[in-house]
Amino acid sequence: MILEIDGIKKSFGGLVALDGALLEVRNNTIVGLIGPNGSGKTTLLNVISGFLVPEGGSIRFNGMDITGFRPFEIARLGLCRTFQLTRLFRRLTVLENMLLASRTQDDSLGSVFISRKKLALHEKADAKRAADILDFLEIGHLGNEYAGSLSGGQQKLLNLGMMLMSEPGMVLLDEPVAGVNPSLANRIFEKILKEKEHRTFLVVEHNVDVLMNFCDYIFVMNRGRIVASGTPDEIQCDETVIEVYLGG
Amino acid sequence: MLLDYALDALIYTGIYAILTISLNLEAGCTGLMNFGKVAFFATGAYTTALLTTSGVPVIFSAIAGVLLSAVFGLLVALPTLRLRADYLAIVTIAFGEILRMFLHNEDWLTGGPIGIRGIPQPLYQYFDGSYLLFYLFIVFITLVACYFIAELVINSPFGRVLRAIRDDEDAVAALGKNTFLFKTQAFVIGACIASIAGTLFAHYLSFISPDMFLPTLTFSIWTIMVIGGRGNNLGVITGSVLITVFERGSRFIKDYIEMPFGLEPYNVRIIVIGLLLILFIIYRPDGMLRERKSRSPL
Numbered sequence: 377m378i379l380e381i382d383g384i385k386k387s388f389g390g391l392v393a394l395d396g397a398l399l400e401v402r403n404n405t406i407v408g409l410i411g412p413n414g415s416g417k418t419t420l421l422n423v424i425s426g427f428l429v430p431e432g433g434s435i436r437f438n439g440m441d442i443t444g445f446r447p448f449e450i451a452r453l454g455l456c457r458t459f460q461l462t463r464l465f466r467r468l469t470v471l472e473n474m475l476l477a478s479r480t481q482d483d484s485l486g487s488v489f490i491s492r493k494k495l496a497l498h499e500k501a502d503a504k505r506a507a508d509i510l511d512f513l514e515i516g517h518l519g520n521e522y523a524g525s526l527s528g529g530q531q532k533l534l535n536l537g538m539m540l541m542s543e544p545g546m547v548l549l550d551e552p553v554a555g556v557n558p559s560l561a562n563r564i565f566e567k568i569l570k571e572k573e574h575r576t577f578l579v580v581e582h583n584v585d586v587l588m589n590f591c592d593y594i595f596v597m598n599r600g601r602i603v604a605s606g607t608p609d610e611i612q613c614d615e616t617v618i619e620v621y622l623g624g
Numbered sequence: 625m626l627l628d629y630a631l632d633a634l635i636y637t638g639i640y641a642i643l644t645i646s647l648n649l650e651a652g653c654t655g656l657m658n659f660g661k662v663a664f665f666a667t668g669a670y671t672t673a674l675l676t677t678s679g680v681p682v683i684f685s686a687i688a689g690v691l692l693s694a695v696f697g698l699l700v701a702l703p704t705l706r707l708r709a710d711y712l713a714i715v716t717i718a719f720g721e722i723l724r725m726f727l728h729n730e731d732w733l734t735g736g737p738i739g740i741r742g743i744p745q746p747l748y749q750y751f752d753g754s755y756l757l758f759y760l761f762i763v764f765i766t767l768v769a770c771y772f773i774a775e776l777v778i779n780s781p782f783g784r785v786l787r788a789i790r791d792d793e794d795a796v797a798a799l800g801k802n803t804f805l806f807k808t809q810a811f812v813i814g815a816c817i818a819s820i821a822g823t824l825f826a827h828y829l830s831f832i833s834p835d836m837f838l839p840t841l842t843f844s845i846w847t848i849m850v851i852g853g854r855g856n857n858l859g860v861i862t863g864s865v866l867i868t869v870f871e872r873g874s875r876f877i878k879d880y881i882e883m884p885f886g887l888e889p890y891n892v893r894i895i896v897i898g899l900l901l902i903l904f905i906i907y908r909p910d911g912m913l914r915e916r917k918s919r920s921p922l
Binding site: 451456464476538 | 776777780781784785788791794795796797799801802803855917918
């Protein structure tokens with residue numbers, strides 16, 4: 377198990393967002409997390425990635441307890457996330473966005489004055505790797521454009537590219553294809569599928585059809601708890617799920 | 625006489641340009657709302673004034689000023705940089721005023737409202753008669769050095785993180801960067817450069833008093849940065865030339881032109897600069913020189 381989440385509790389004032397959520401993710405799988413609006417999916421992602429501190433429960437990543445770690449510490453361990461609304465650095469070029477995501481470049485202040493040769497060499501290698509990833513995502517020609525000038529779909533692809541650039545062991549994707557046309561959505565998931573041999577994915581997505589096609593396993597959330605889990609086939613026939621979604 | 629005016633204006637331009645480069649690093653590139661720039665300028669000026677009038681060589685007093693500014697920068701940064709941008713603005717304004725009040729009231733150390741006189745002008749004896757020109761040279765060299773250091777920092781992987789923080793801090797944290805550490809470092813470098821400008825200022829005037837370090841100076845530096853071009857060091861230098869020459873020029877132009885309604889040109893200056901600022905914000909928010917797209921390393 378690469379990720380084990382046990383009994384996570386989180387409330388905002390009187391509103392209980394997470395009420396003992398519990399799930400496990402196996403290495404090199406694509407796991408979907410679905411549920412109606414307000415069921416706590418994004419809150420759970422925020423807790424896992426350290427942006428929110430849970431009131432109870434534990435999060436283990438590769439066997440290590442990371443509960444209460446700060447966001448940058450969790451990202452450094454190789455557990456990375458994307459945001460629901462694409463969050464890019466608009467006034468940086470596409471290539472710079474990619475370079476920023478590299479976890480191997482030395483970005484200390486001291487290096488600016490001391491090891492400039494080494495920086496330049498590393499920068500070149502990173503840029504080459506970035507260009508390859510951008511080509512893989514079919515946005516290689518946009519490297520020197522400002523990220524803010526990309527279309528919505530291209531921004532989603534760049535976000536995915538940055539995530540690949542940082543070579544994480546596991547990725548939390550928050551609605552990677554929200555607002556994206558169906559053919560691009562399929563393309564994005566095909567890219568994710570190709571990366572499965574290297575990494576693990578936990579995907580929050582409303583586009584259930586796409587998830588059913590690409591996920592190995594699916595968790596269903598409602599009112600801050602996991603109410604069902606199983607393979608896509610099992611989930612499609614699960615009565616609780618139908619109830620949750622249709623409010624029956 | 626006119627030449628002296630020109631040299632004086634250029635020296636001021638250089639000092640303001642150094643200050644604006646330091647602000648540009650914090651506010652222009654990293655997005656830190658530092659409204660207390662004048663505090664670090666004053667720290668440099670008072671440190672060197674106090675030390676050199678007690679016989680310490682300028683080079684050591686300048687370094688002492690930089691170190692003290694760095695400490696002050698750290699003290700302001702540590703509690704505030706974890707908070708949102710607006711809190712930093714409030715705290716820095718307050719810090720500038722607290723420091724000025726301290727300089728104003730602690731007579732035993734700072735001479736109180738009268739300030740400090742007789743700050744030595746380095747190497748004066750060798751350049752008697754052409755001292756302004758020599759001092760302009762010193763200021764120019766310092767400006768060039770600060771420019772290159774700032775450029776080096778901004779265009780490095782470190783600087784890239786700073787520029788990314790300006791766009792979206794949480795997203796930088798999600799990439800595994802300790803944003804607090806980066807912001808603190810940017811703030812401290814800014815404080816150090818501002819201190820150098822203060823050192824140059826004190827030795828140029830050879831007299832300083834607390835009323836030279838009012839918050840309006842901070843706002844002038846902000847104006848220069850916005851008009852010159854946020855995030856572009858050449859832009860903020862150009863802005864310094866424009867604003868300072870205009871500002872210094874309006875001081876003596878009253879001897880040459882007649883203003884309608886008996887208006888004082890030096891006061892009209894404030895209105896004109898304010899208007900200019902508004903026009904720039906509306907019609908050219910990027911300033912005179914836009915931030916340059918960073919070159920591809922390939």
